[in-house]
Amino acid sequence: MSSAPVASSVAGVGHLLRLALRRDRVRLPLxxxxxxGTIVATAASIPPLYDTPEKVAGYARIVGSTPVSYLMSxxxxxxxTLGGIVANETSQVAQLGICLMVVFLVVRHTRAEEESGRAELLRSTVLGRHAATLAGLAYGLMAVLLISAITTVSMLAVGLDAVGSLTYGVGLALLGAVYTAITLVAVQLSTSARGxxxxxxxxxxxxxLVRGLGAMEDNVLVWFSPFxxxxxxxxxxxxRWWPALLLLATTALLLALAxxxxxxxDFGGGLLQPRPGSARAGRALGTxxxxxxxxxxxxxxxxxxGLFLLGMLYGSVIPSVPDLIASNPEMADFVGAxxxxxxxxxxDAFLAYMFLFMAVITCGFVVASVLRLRxxxxxxxxxVVLATPVSRTSWMAATTALALIAAVTLTVIMGLGLAVGYGLGSGEWDQVLRHVAGQLAYVPGTLVIGAFAAALFGLVPRATGVAxxxxxxxxxxxxxxxILRLPDAVQAISPFWHLAAVxxxxxxxxxxxxxxxxxxxxVAVGIWGYRRRDAVSG
Amino acid sequence: MAVIELHDIVKTFGATRALDHLDLTVEQGEVHGFLGPNGSGKSTTIRVLLGLLRADSGSATILGGDPWRDAASLHRRLAYVPGDVSLWPNLTGGEVIDVLARMRGGLDEARRREMIERFELDPTKKARTYSKGNRQKVALVAALASRADLYLLDEPTSGLDPLMEAEFQEAVHEVRAEGATILLSSHILAEAEALSDRISIIRAGRVVQTGTLAELRHLTRTTVIAETERPPTPITAVPGVHEPVMHGNRVTFDVDSDHLDAAVAALAELGVRSLAAHPPTLEELFLHQYGEEVSA
Structure with missing residues (x-):
C-alpha cells in the first residue's frame, strides 16, 4: 500500500473539496x-477611539500592560502605535476564532464523515487513501486564508502600516495552519468525531493558556505555544520572520504524522479503540x-x-497582579495615590473579569448540554424512549434539569479551581468562599442562556442553532x-450585562x-411547546 | 375487540400529505401485516399510533386510549421496534436493552437471556460498533424481552440475515400464541405472507386493500400453465382469461378467481397433458394493486 504512487493515494481530492464547499455553502460564509466581520468591526473601532498621540500613549501605559491583557492577548x-493597539484588541477573537473554526470544519469533513458511514460510500469510488485528509487540509487552509486576508485587508483599510498588517495576517494564517494539522492528527487518533x-x-x-501564562510572567513559556x-x-x-519557520515546520511535521x-x-479505526463494556445497565440507568x-x-x-484547570490557572495569577502593577511605574503612579x-x-476588577469570562464559557456548555435533546x-x-411510558415532559425536564444543575456545579468547580490556584500562588487559603460565591454570582446569566436553548427546542426545533x-x-x-461601543439596547440582550460586577x-x-x-x-414554555409539537426524527 | 382503530386519519408535513384519509383496524390477538412500498406512510402511521406525531384530523384509538393524549400510560402495554434503529453510541447493547425495558416498567429476565442467545447478540459491545443488523437485534430483544399486549414492529427484519429472520418469525409466533397483538410493517412480502393473519396494503397514505390473505387472493388472478392435446386457442375466448401466451400446445394465462372454473373446464375439453396453477404471491398482489395505477 505504502508503495502506491502518490497520485493514486490522493485521487479524487478535487471532488471531495467541491463536496465540502457544497455542503458548507451556508456554514462557511457564516x-x-x-x-x-467581528475582526473588521474591531479594527475599524480603534482609530476613532485613539485619535490623539496622548490617547495612544495612554493605551500602552494603562490597557495594554494589565495582567488581563497579558493573559488574554x-x-x-x-x-x-495604532497598529499595535489594533493587533492587541483583535488578537483574542482572531486567534481563538480561527483555531476553533478549523477544528470544527476539519473534523466535520473528515472523522465525522467517516464515523457516519458516508465516507465509506465515497471511498468505494475512485478515491485515494489520503484524499480525505488532503481535502480536509485544503479546506481548512482555504478558510484560514480567507479570514487572514480579511484581517490584513481590514488593517490596511484603517491605514495601518503595510508590513505590520501583512506580518500579522501571515502569523494568523500560519497559526490556523498549525491547528489544521493538529486537527488532522486528532481525527486519526479518535474513532469518534466528538472525541x-x-x-x-x-x-x-x-x-x-500557555501563551497567556508565559506572557503574564514574561517567561520562556511563550515559546511553547503556537500562539x-x-x-x-x-x-x-x-x-521578524523566523518564528514563521517554526510554525511552518510544526505544520509539516504534524501533517507527516497524520x-x-x-x-x-483501518478505515473507521483509530488509535483510541473502544473497549467492550458492561452487558447490563447499572442501577442509575432506569430513569x-x-x-x-x-x-x-x-x-x-x-x-x-477543563474548567477546574482554567480556574486554577487564572487563580494562580491573581497574587502576581499587584506586583505587575508595581513594576509598571505609570500604573503604580496611577494607583499609588x-x-x-x-x-x-x-x-477586584481582574477577578470580576475572570468570573465573567468563565461564566461566558459555561454558556457554551449549557447550550451543548440542553441541545443534546435536539x-x-x-x-x-x-x-424509542418516547415509545416507553416516559412522557415528553419528564424526558425534556430531565435533560434540561441535568444541564442547569451541571452548569451550577461546574460554576462551583471553577470557583474552587480559582481558589486552589490562588491558594497555591499566594499561600493564603482564606479566599475559598469568596471565590466560589463570586463565581456563583454570575450563574443566573448562564442559566438564562440554557433555558433559552430549551425554549427554542420546544417551540422551534429547527432553529435551535439560534442558541x-x-x-x-x-x-x-x-x-x-x-471596544465596539455597542448601544445599551444591544448589550442589554446579554443576561450578564444586568448582573453586578462582583x-x-x-x-x-x-x-x-x-x-x-x-x-x-x-423552560416551562419549552416544555409546553414540546408537548404540543410532533416529535420528529430527522 | 379492535386493538388499533384508525379512522380517516390525515397527516401532512408542509405540502406533503403523508397520510390521506387512512383507515386501519387491527383486531385483538392477530398478526396484522402492514404492507406498502417505501414512502407510502407506514412509519408515519406507526408514529401516529405512538403519539410521536399528531394527526391533523381523524380519530385514532389504540388499546382503548388516545395515542396522543394517553401516550405515556398506553406505552406501558406496548413495545416498539423502529425501522431505522439508532442507538446511543457510547452505551453497550446490553445497557440499551435494560434502559428501554426499565423505562417500560420492567423486563422478563429469562426472556432477555433467551432472546440474546437466540439472536446471537454480543451485549458487551458499544452500540457505536454494531452493524445495522445488530442494532436491529438490540431493538428486537428489548421489545420481545418485555411482555407487551401490543407490538409495533416497523420493518423489523430489514437488516437481519435469513437465519435470524427465521428466529424472528418463531418469536413472533410465540408472542402471538401468548395472546399479544402484532402490527408488522414490511415491504418484504414473504415475511408478511408467512406471519400475518390479516393484511392491509397502504399506498400513498391510504389503505387500499385489507383482509385475510385468502380474501385478498380472491380478488385477484390465478396463474395457469397448461399443455393440451389440441391447440389451446379456444381458451382465449373464455371470459376472465387474461394475457394468454401460447407456444405450440403450451399456454400460460392468468384467470380471475371467479372464472377459474370455466377456464379449467375449457382446458379439459382440449385434453390436458400437464397442468400447473399457483395462487398469486404477494408480489403479484402488489403488482396488481400498483400496476393498475401505473397503466392508468
Missing amino acids: WVVGLG GRQVGLD ALGLGVAAVAVGY GWAQRMDAFGDE ARLMAHR PFGVATRLQRGLLIGWAV GGQAAEDAIV AEEEAGRTE WAAVALVALQVVLGE PLDDVELVPVLAELALTAAL
Whole structure:
C-alpha cells in the first residue's frame, strides 16, 4: 500500500473539496461573516477611539500592560502605535476564532464523515487513501486564508502600516495552519468525531493558556505555544520572520504524522479503540435523568476537568497582579495615590473579569448540554424512549434539569479551581468562599442562556442553532462590548450585562431573581411547546 | 375487540400529505401485516399510533386510549421496534436493552437471556460498533424481552440475515400464541405472507386493500400453465382469461378467481397433458394493486 504512487493515494481530492464547499455553502460564509466581520468591526473601532498621540500613549501605559491583557492577548509589541493597539484588541477573537473554526470544519469533513458511514460510500469510488485528509487540509487552509486576508485587508483599510498588517495576517494564517494539522492528527487518533473535536479544542485551549501564562510572567513559556510564535513575529514592531519557520515546520511535521497514522490504520479505526463494556445497565440507568446523565458523562467530566484547570490557572495569577502593577511605574503612579484600596480595586476588577469570562464559557456548555435533546431527536433515538411510558415532559425536564444543575456545579468547580490556584500562588487559603460565591454570582446569566436553548427546542426545533448565536452574542458583548461601543439596547440582550460586577460591586438581588424567574419561565414554555409539537426524527 | 382503530386519519408535513384519509383496524390477538412500498406512510402511521406525531384530523384509538393524549400510560402495554434503529453510541447493547425495558416498567429476565442467545447478540459491545443488523437485534430483544399486549414492529427484519429472520418469525409466533397483538410493517412480502393473519396494503397514505390473505387472493388472478392435446386457442375466448401466451400446445394465462372454473373446464375439453396453477404471491398482489395505477 505504502508503495502506491502518490497520485493514486490522493485521487479524487478535487471532488471531495467541491463536496465540502457544497455542503458548507451556508456554514462557511457564516464563519467568514461572523468571525471576519467581528475582526473588521474591531479594527475599524480603534482609530476613532485613539485619535490623539496622548490617547495612544495612554493605551500602552494603562490597557495594554494589565495582567488581563497579558493573559488574554499576550504581549503585543508596538502598543504605542495604532497598529499595535489594533493587533492587541483583535488578537483574542482572531486567534481563538480561527483555531476553533478549523477544528470544527476539519473534523466535520473528515472523522465525522467517516464515523457516519458516508465516507465509506465515497471511498468505494475512485478515491485515494489520503484524499480525505488532503481535502480536509485544503479546506481548512482555504478558510484560514480567507479570514487572514480579511484581517490584513481590514488593517490596511484603517491605514495601518503595510508590513505590520501583512506580518500579522501571515502569523494568523500560519497559526490556523498549525491547528489544521493538529486537527488532522486528532481525527486519526479518535474513532469518534466528538472525541476528535475534544482533542482539537483542548489543543487550542492549551496553546492559548500557555501563551497567556508565559506572557503574564514574561517567561520562556511563550515559546511553547503556537500562539506565542505567531505573536513573536512582532507585527507592528521590528517584524521578524523566523518564528514563521517554526510554525511552518510544526505544520509539516504534524501533517507527516497524520499521513503516517492514516496509512497505518483501518478505515473507521483509530488509535483510541473502544473497549467492550458492561452487558447490563447499572442501577442509575432506569430513569430519564439517569440516562441523560450517562449520555453526557463524558461531556460533564471533560468540562469539569477543563474548567477546574482554567480556574486554577487564572487563580494562580491573581497574587502576581499587584506586583505587575508595581513594576509598571505609570500604573503604580496611577494607583499609588489610592494606596491599598486602589490596588484592591484593581485586583477586584481582574477577578470580576475572570468570573465573567468563565461564566461566558459555561454558556457554551449549557447550550451543548440542553441541545443534546435536539441531537437525540434528530438521530431518531428519542423515538424509542418516547415509545416507553416516559412522557415528553419528564424526558425534556430531565435533560434540561441535568444541564442547569451541571452548569451550577461546574460554576462551583471553577470557583474552587480559582481558589486552589490562588491558594497555591499566594499561600493564603482564606479566599475559598469568596471565590466560589463570586463565581456563583454570575450563574443566573448562564442559566438564562440554557433555558433559552430549551425554549427554542420546544417551540422551534429547527432553529435551535439560534442558541449558539446567543452564546456568540454574549461572548461578543463581554469581550468587545466596550471596544465596539455597542448601544445599551444591544448589550442589554446579554443576561450578564444586568448582573453586578462582583466582587467590584455587591450582588444585586433584583436582577438575580429576575433572571432565575426568566429561566423557569423559558423552560416551562419549552416544555409546553414540546408537548404540543410532533416529535420528529430527522 | 379492535386493538388499533384508525379512522380517516390525515397527516401532512408542509405540502406533503403523508397520510390521506387512512383507515386501519387491527383486531385483538392477530398478526396484522402492514404492507406498502417505501414512502407510502407506514412509519408515519406507526408514529401516529405512538403519539410521536399528531394527526391533523381523524380519530385514532389504540388499546382503548388516545395515542396522543394517553401516550405515556398506553406505552406501558406496548413495545416498539423502529425501522431505522439508532442507538446511543457510547452505551453497550446490553445497557440499551435494560434502559428501554426499565423505562417500560420492567423486563422478563429469562426472556432477555433467551432472546440474546437466540439472536446471537454480543451485549458487551458499544452500540457505536454494531452493524445495522445488530442494532436491529438490540431493538428486537428489548421489545420481545418485555411482555407487551401490543407490538409495533416497523420493518423489523430489514437488516437481519435469513437465519435470524427465521428466529424472528418463531418469536413472533410465540408472542402471538401468548395472546399479544402484532402490527408488522414490511415491504418484504414473504415475511408478511408467512406471519400475518390479516393484511392491509397502504399506498400513498391510504389503505387500499385489507383482509385475510385468502380474501385478498380472491380478488385477484390465478396463474395457469397448461399443455393440451389440441391447440389451446379456444381458451382465449373464455371470459376472465387474461394475457394468454401460447407456444405450440403450451399456454400460460392468468384467470380471475371467479372464472377459474370455466377456464379449467375449457382446458379439459382440449385434453390436458400437464397442468400447473399457483395462487398469486404477494408480489403479484402488489403488482396488481400498483400496476393498475401505473397503466392508468
